[in-house]
Amino acid sequence: MRHFLQRLPKAELHLHIEGTLEPELMFRLAERNRITLLYADIEQVEEAYRFRHLQEFLNLYYQGMNVLCTPQDFHDLAMDYFIRARDEGVMHIDMHFDPQAHIQRGVPLASVMQGLLGAVRQAEQALDLSVGLIMAFLRDRPVAEAASLLEQARDYWPDLHAVGLDSAESGYPPGRFADVFARAGELGLARVAHAGEEGPAAYVREALDELGVERIDHGIQCMTDDTLVERLRREQTVLTVCPLSNVSLGIVDRMAAHPLPAMREAGLNVTLSSDDPAYFGGGMLSNHLACAEAFGWDATTFLSLSQSAISAGFMPEARRQTLLGRLADLAWASGK
Ligand code: ADE
Ligand code: ZN
Numbered sequence: 001m002r003h004f005l006q007r008l009p010k011a012e013l014h015l016h017i018e019g020t021l022e023p024e025l026m027f028r029l030a031e032r033n034r035i036t037l038l039y040a041d042i043e044q045v046e047e048a049y050r051f052r053h054l055q056e057f058l059n060l061y062y063q064g065m066n067v068l069c070t071p072q073d074f075h076d077l078a079m080d081y082f083i084r085a086r087d088e089g090v091m092h093i094d095m096h097f098d099p100q101a102h103i104q105r106g107v108p109l110a111s112v113m114q115g116l117l118g119a120v121r122q123a124e125q126a127l128d129l130s131v132g133l134i135m136a137f138l139r140d141r142p143v144a145e146a147a148s149l150l151e152q153a154r155d156y157w158p159d160l161h162a163v164g165l166d167s168a169e170s171g172y173p174p175g176r177f178a179d180v181f182a183r184a185g186e187l188g189l190a191r192v193a194h195a196g197e198e199g200p201a202a203y204v205r206e207a208l209d210e211l212g213v214e215r216i217d218h219g220i221q222c223m224t225d226d227t228l229v230e231r232l233r234r235e236q237t238v239l240t241v242c243p244l245s246n247v248s249l250g251i252v253d254r255m256a257a258h259p260l261p262a263m264r265e266a267g268l269n270v271t272l273s274s275d276d277p278a279y280f281g282g283g284m285l286s287n288h289l290a291c292a293e294a295f296g297w298d299a300t301t302f303l304s305l306s307q308s309a310i311s312a313g314f315m316p317e318a319r320r321q322t323l324l325g326r327l328a329d330l331a332w333a334s335g336k
Contacts, residue, residue, distance in 0.1 A: 004299055004334065005288045009326045011092040011309035012085065012273050012284050014217050014240035016136075016166070017074075017116065018065045018098055019276025020081035029067035029076070038063070049279055052250050054198050055168055057279060062101055069107060074115025081277075082123040082131075088285035091323050092313045094132040095120075096164050099149055100141055109149075113156050132314030134192060136164035137180065139172040146180045150187075161314035162190035164217065165207070169199035175210040185212055190314060192240075196221035198251050201228050208237070215240060215312065220251070223259045223266075233267040238312040242275035243294075244287050249280075255294035264301075271309040303331050 023045040030037045039045045051057040068074055078095075085093060095116075102112050116133070123129040135153060137146035153160070163184040165174055174193050181191050193211055196204040197218035204222050207213050208231075219239035222228045232239070241260055246252040252259070263270050272291065277283040282290075291297055310323045 001292050001299075002285075002289060005292065005302060006089050006285060007330060008089055008288070008302055008306055009091045009310070009323050009330065010089050010284050010288070010306055011094075011271075011313040011315075011323065012090050013094045013215065013238070013271050013309055013313060014096070014242055014273035014275055015081075015093055016061075016096045016098065016276050017078055017081065018068070018101070019061060019280075020084075020278050021064050021067075021077060022080070022278045025077065025080055026064055026067055029069075029073050033067060033069045033073070035067055035069075037067075051248060051279075054170075054249050054251070057249055057276075058168060061276065061279065065098075065101055066105065068102065069111075071111045071115035071118070074112055075119045076115075078116055078119035079122065082119065082127055082129055085283060086127050086129055088283055090284050091128070091326070092130045092132070092310065092315050092319070094134055094161070094314050096134045096136045096166060098136050098138060098166065099153070100138045100145060103149070109152055109156075113153075113159070117156075117159055130313075130315045130319050132161040133159060134162045134164040134314075135160050136166045137177060138167040139165050139174065139177065139194075140168040143176050143180060146177060147183070150180060150183060157187055157189070160189055162192055164191075165193035165195075165211070166217070169194060169197050169203065172199075174203055174207040178210045181211040181213070190214055192217055194218055197246075198249070201225035204228060204232075214238070218242065218246075220246060220259050220263070222268075223262060229266050229268065232269075236269045238308065239263070239268060239270050240273045241270050242273050242280075242287070244282055244290055245275035245280045247280075255290050258294065260291065261295050269308055269312075270305070271312065272305055273309075299334055300336050303327060303336055 023042045120131045192215040193207040194217040195207040215238040
């Protein structure tokens with residue numbers, strides 16, 4: 001199964017590039033930028049990465065990104081992940097990034113964009129990897145700040161595929177960002193939002209109704225609301241589910257208790273992603289392997305999940321057809 005899952009052409013629709021910062025790179029960038037880390041060594045980092053809930057993770061996530069200062073840092077961060085992801089059979093990534101977390105530390109948006117866009121272009125040319133860019137707003141920061149970021153990003157609108165909404169969820173309902181998302185829609189940008197990760201099912205409905213999102217990141221709490229499940233099934237809304245993330249943040253006790261099998265049985269359009277692989281115990285391959293082990297899913301199930309993700313990724317139609325073709329070739333070669 002490992003060999004099959006590695007070869008499976010995968011699209012990752014929910015990935016925070018800042019959440020790919022492996023401890024090794026964190027130490028390297030800290031040295032390069034003469035920043036003192038709170039950790040003495042990698043063991044201490046691993047010790048710290050035991051989260052009881054989302055906020056505990058977010059505190060370390062925002063702290064970790066202090067080592068990202070120059071365009072080169074953002075370039076290295078992204079290229080490091082792109083190479084690892086390709087080794088795991090990932091062919092497309094829709095990549096969230098969090099400009100507000102950098103701007104508030106004095107890092108200009110231009111530095112973030114120069115580094116990330118350079119890496120994306122290099123990956124597309126040299127790695128056979130396509131990348132969609134999702135500029136995320138931090139929902140626990142003021143709405144006006146998000147609105148101002150969107151305008152500030154004017155020069156990069158043509159490079160962006162979508163806007164997203166992330167960070168602390170409980171107590172921060174998505175509807176507050178309705179005007180910002182409406183503006184993004186007017187600009188022709190697609191819209192996605194984290195909802196129903198640790199927040200309630202009502203936030204999923206609100207993201208659909210008030211933000212006009214076409215995909216929901218996480219969404220697992222929808223399972224507490226039958227009417228919502230029926231709607232998500234009927235509309236085949238893509239849910240970007242991140243099983244190892246959910247277990248790592250204590251949202252789900254253990255893989256065997258994850259609602260993913262029930263979500264599939266309910267006819268929901270689920271896809272698999274890693275969210276923040278450096279923090280949650282592994283990337284796309286680990287997430288796939290964990291599902292195979294916990295749920296006993298077979299090759300046909302994983303082919304179908306990959307097909308859903310490739311069909312929904314922010315990529316040119318020609319690229320989508322290429323990736324679907326490769327998926328069909330693998331299915332044929334595996335007798336599926
Ligand atoms: N930002 C990075 N990872 C996140 C997550 N899992 N939930 C909300 N915001 C995030
Ligand atoms: Zn996320």
